[in-house]
Amino acid sequence: MKSFAYYPGCTMKTTGKAFEQSAFAIAKVLDIQMREIERWNCCGTVFSLTIDDTMHHMATIRNLVRVEAMGESEVLTLCSMCYNTLKRANEFISSDPVRLSELNDFMYKEDLKYSGHVQVRHLLEVLRDDVGWDALKAKVTNPLEGVKVASYYGCALVRPEGAGVDSLEDPTVMEDLVSSLGAEPVQWQSRLECCGSYHTIGHKELVFERTERIVSEALKAGADVIILSCPLCEFNVGSRQPEVAEHVYGFKQIPVLYFTQLMGLALGIDPKELGMDDEAILKLIREKVEV
Amino acid sequence: MIELGTHTKSRRDILDKVERISEVDVFSCYQCGRCSGDCPSINLMDILPNQAIRLLQLGEVELVLASKTIWICASCFTCTSRCPKGIDIARVLEALRQVCLRKNIDELDLNNIPEEERERYPTIAWVSALRKLSG
Numbered sequence: 285m286k287s288f289a290y291y292p293g294c295t296m297k298t299t300g301k302a303f304e305q306s307a308f309a310i311a312k313v314l315d316i317q318m319r320e321i322e323r324w325n326c327c328g329t330v331f332s333l334t335i336d337d338t339m340h341h342m343a344t345i346r347n348l349v350r351v352e353a354m355g356e357s358e359v360l361t362l363c364s365m366c367y368n369t370l371k372r373a374n375e376f377i378s379s380d381p382v383r384l385s386e387l388n389d390f391m392y393k394e395d396l397k398y399s400g401h402v403q404v405r406h407l408l409e410v411l412r413d414d415v416g417w418d419a420l421k422a423k424v425t426n427p428l429e430g431v432k433v434a435s436y437y438g439c440a441l442v443r444p445e446g447a448g449v450d451s452l453e454d455p456t457v458m459e460d461l462v463s464s465l466g467a468e469p470v471q472w473q474s475r476l477e478c479c480g481s482y483h484t485i486g487h488k489e490l491v492f493e494r495t496e497r498i499v500s501e502a503l504k505a506g507a508d509v510i511i512l513s514c515p516l517c518e519f520n521v522g523s524r525q526p527e528v529a530e531h532v533y534g535f536k537q538i539p540v541l542y543f544t545q546l547m548g549l550a551l552g553i554d555p556k557e558l559g560m561d562d563e564a565i566l567k568l569i570r571e572k573v574e575v
Numbered sequence: 576m577i578e579l580g581t582h583t584k585s586r587r588d589i590l591d592k593v594e595r596i597s598e599v600d601v602f603s604c605y606q607c608g609r610c611s612g613d614c615p616s617i618n619l620m621d622i623l624p625n626q627a628i629r630l631l632q633l634g635e636v637e638l639v640l641a642s643k644t645i646w647i648c649a650s651c652f653t654c655t656s657r658c659p660k661g662i663d664i665a666r667v668l669e670a671l672r673q674v675c676l677r678k679n680i681d682e683l684d685l686n687n688i689p690e691e692e693r694e695r696y697p698t699i700a701w702v703s704a705l706r707k708l709s710g
Contacts, residue, residue, distance in 0.1 A: 294698035329703040333650065333669035334596040340706075365699060443652035444665075452656055478615050478651035482704035485696055486683050490619055490647070516699045 286414055288360035288405070289351040290318035291370065294326050295363060299523075300515030302559025306544035307362050307407060309557045313423055314415050318360055321350045329365050330482075331372040338386050344373035345387055348402040358403045360410060362544070364514035368440035371404040372447050406441070406449045408457050408513065408543070417464045425552035427466025430572045433546065434470050434507035434538075435459050436498065438517045439478050458511065461543060465550035472505035474498045479520040491520045492528045499525065499538050508568060511543040518542065539565040549573075582634035589636045589674060597670035603660050604628045610654035610664050620644040624654055624664055631667075645671045646682050646708065676710035683708035 296304040311318050324347050332340035347370065351359045361367045377383050378400030388397050411420060435458030442448035442455050450457045453476070459469035477498060480491035498521055502510050512518060522540030529535045541560075548558040555566055582590075594601060604625070611623040622630065622642045630639050639645065645668050654664040675682070683704055 294702065299695075299697040300699075326698075326702055328706060329699050330650065330706050332706075333666045334673050335598055336596050337673075363699070365703070439651040439653075444655050444663075476653075478649060478653070480616075481649040481651070482700050482707060483647075483649055484700050485688060485704045486708065487619075487647075490616060493618075494615065515697055516703070519697050519700065 285315045285317050286410070287317040287319065287356070288358050288410070289354050289356035290320045291324055291327070291347055291351075291359050291361045291366060292320060293329075293361065293363045293366035295515040299519060300363065300542075303362055303515060303518075303542040303544060306542055306548050306553075306558040306560075309553045310544050310547045310551055313551045313553065314411075314420070316410065316415070319354065319356070321347060321354065321359070324350060327366045327369045328373075329369060331369045331376075338377075338383055339390065341373040341377055341387065342390055344369055345377055345398050346391070346396075348374060348404075349391070349396050349398045351402045352399060357401065358405050360405050360407060362407050362513070364406070364438060364440035365516060367404065367406045367449075368447055374400075374402065374404055375446070406513075408441070408461065409449050411461060412457050417460055420461075420464045424465055424550045426550050426573065428546070428550050428569070428573050429466050431467040431569060432470050432506050432508045433462045433467045434472050434502035434505060434510045435462060435475055435543075436502075436510050436512040436517065436521065437476050438512065438514055439476075439481070441513055442476060458513075458543060461547070462511070465547060467546070467550070470502070470505040470507045472501050472507065474501040479517045481516060481520075484516070484520050484524070488524075488527075491524060492531055495521050495524050495528050496532050496535060499528070499536070502538055503536055507538065508572070509539045509541055509546070509565070511541050511546050513543055539568055541565065586634045586636045589640075590631060590634070592674060593631070593636075593667065593670040596673060597663065597666040599663050599667050599670075601628055601631045601662075601667060604632065604662055605660060607659060609657055609659060610662075613653050613657055614648075615651065615653065616647050616649070619647050624648070624668070627671075628662070628664065628667065640671060640675060644668070645675075650707070672707065676708075679710045681709040 327344045462469040480494040483490045525537045545558045622644045648668045650665045
């Protein structure tokens, strides 16, 4: 059994519950142990891009200190934005002894120190590099034959260079996952395009435009479903679809799932354990595969 | 009429700060326009990303600081990933936002968010919006 410290991030406990629930369900089948970090805090969600801003990495790095306290050397995340923020802050702080000591100085009252040696991993990386596609295929009891899947990477999973789980411009990890589940990955245009991210709060028209394009491209490529790995992308590309339909004449909707939910269906897990109570999505998949 | 190409001391100071905190030399841009061609939110910007860099080169710092462009950019890093000169444009735009935010000038006014919408937004959206758009 492979064991990891698990960093959930805030949204896994609110609108992204289904992501966490389905991740735990598939981890059990694949013999991956995820131990939630005690007293974790928000990672900050976005990596601070200015170089004179060590304090903004404080919240992020504090979580890595907790990982070390658990005796673990690797931390596993599900959310693309947490992954990006944790990984980049870790690299930024750990690669420079002066910054690392500056950051540790902020925590002097708590007597905490970060060594700089924790490795940040995303579940998709673990599936590819630690579990392996062949081992995953061997666990599939319910191959999703005929289901056409559009893998949506968005930004945080692949960009910028060095921060992603896969190639910058031509990632394949999600498509390889889809193939391993017996489903069919579709080739499509918008898989690396931004969903509008936090503009969902102040500029929702921007997000509607992005969602309209992303969903239309997926449908044009013949996809039945979009899978993704970020609870903010899910909100924008998934939950916002009915509103987009009100604004854009002729807009057609498509089901959106976390990749762990699609995996769960192929691994024969009860949809209820995957946080899937949406009958419309299940109906669509059932038309093709008996779940 | 705006007189272009004047590097006054105060403009130079802001530009120096932008270059220092972003670690980007804006003068290395040769205006190929790739950043603007690949930007997914270009239609909502009033100055194209390559134009913003050009204006900085010309010393027109205030024009760029007053643009919608710096706030529309959500740091998706498409421009950064594809710039043939290796310029981290996303970092330049963040530095410009920081020049404003560090003066405590907020871009996001929470009073404008309808109350019935507030509860349904995911935590991740709130935290990232407030980190990017408030000082």
